[in-house]
Amino acid sequence: MIKSFQVDIRTENNLTSAYKHVLFLEFIHNSHPEISHKTFIKSIIYDVLSSITAILHKRERYLHLNFRSMIEHLARISLQKVDNGGDFDITIRTLDFENLKSTNTDENWAYMHSQYKQACGWLHSSSKVKLNITASFPDLLKSDSKSNAAKLSTHLQKMTTEMLKIFFNYYVDEIQTSFYRTRGEMRYVLGNHNFEYFLSKNP
Numbered sequence: 001m002i003k004s005f006q007v008d009i010r011t012e013n014n015l016t017s018a019y020k021h022v023l024f025l026e027f028i029h030n031s032h033p034e035i036s037h038k039t040f041i042k043s044i045i046y047d048v049l050s051s052i053t054a055i056l057h058k059r060e061r062y063l064h065l066n067f068r069s070m071i072e073h074l075a076r077i078s079l080q081k082v083d084n085g086g087d088f089d090i091t092i093r094t095l096d097f098e099n100l101k102s103t104n105t106d107e108n109w110a111y112m113h114s115q116y117k118q119a120c121g122w123l124h125s126s127s128k129v130k131l132n133i134t135a136s137f138p139d140l141l142k143s144d145s146k147s148n149a150a151k152l153s154t155h156l157q158k159m160t161t162e163m164l165k166i167f168f169n170y171y172v173d174e175i176q177t178s179f180y181r182t183r184g185e186m187r188y189v190l191g192n193h194n195f196e197y198f199l200s201k202n203p
Contacts, residue, residue, distance in 0.1 A: 002015050002016060002019075002052075002056070005056045007056070007149050007153075008149070008150055010150045010153070010154070011055070011149040011150045011153040014150075014153035014154055014156065014157040015052050015055065015056075015153050015156070015157075017157050017160070017191055018048055018051070018052060018153075018156050018157055018160045019048075019049075019052060020188070020189040020190070020191070021048065021160040021161075021163075021164060021189070021190070021194075022045050022048050022049060023189050024164070024186075024189040024190055025041060025044060025045050025048075025167075026045060027178060027189070028041075028171060028174050028175060028178055029041050029042060029045070031174070031177075031178045032174045032177075032178070035171070035174055036077075036170075037076065037077045039083075040073040040074075040076050040077050041073075041077075043069065043073045044070050044073045044074065044163070047066045047067075047069045047070040047073070048066075048070065048156075048160055050062070050066045051063050051066040051067065051070075051156050051159075052156070054066060055149055055152045055153055055156065056149075058142075058143040058144060058145040058149075059144050059145065060122075060144060060145040060146055060147060060152065061122050061123070061131065061144060062144075063152060063155075063156070064118070064119040064122035064123065065119070065122075065123060067115055067116075067118075067119045067159060068116055068119035068120060068123065070159065070163060071112050071115060071116045071119070071163075072092045072116075074112070074163055074166055074167065075092045075096060075097070075100065075112075076090050076092065077167070077170055078100055078104060078107070078166065078169075078170070079092075079096060079099075079100070097109060097112075097113040097116065100112075100113075101113065104169075106169070107165070107166045107169060108162050108165065108166070109166075111162055112162065112163075112166075115159065130146075132144070132146070161191075161193070161194060164190065164194050165194070165197060168197075168198050168201065168202075169201075172202050175198070176202065186198075
């Protein structure tokens with residue numbers, strides 16, 4: 001399906017990698033009906049898929065919206081937040097990121113926080129982002145992207161890779177039981193780097 005958009009090979013490979021990461025999350029989610037934070041996991045899946053479509057349809061600002069959402073859901077899992085119906089039950093604040101960076105030192109929250117702040121800049125039209133706010137309606141119908149697809153897809157692939165490294169810490173048992181007899185499939189959907197990273201942490 002990605003081929004139909006006639007993207008370059010680098011973009012195709014990066015988007016395919018991100019999609020495989022979605023397949024991994026879907027498999028873990030569907031294999032364990034009682035898995036914790038099901039809604040957050042499904043939301044991350046949605047965010048990654050929406051990120052792929054944002055790149056294919058040249059919607060860079062929407063891509064950053066998905067990045068922000070993805071990071072927030074991952075933080076909710078790390079912080080064990082639960083939605084009990086309160087207005088601020090699952091709100092992620094700056095203090096939460098600072099706590100994650102200082103206490104979860106084996107997780108790359110410095111990177112995630114920097115990406116979160118960058119995404120907020122896109123959403124709030126920061127002067128650093130320099131959105132094309134003078135674009136006409138026909139301009140926006142055609143494209144709303146400053147960066148090329150190869151660069152954006154590389155960014156997404158980096159995001160999903162760093163996200164998985166954090167995700168691994170909270171679902172070791174679920175991952176190991178899901179792929180107990182199918183390590184080859186696990187390597188295929190994760191990619192060699194992420195697969196070897198998981199094994200190094202969980203021999």
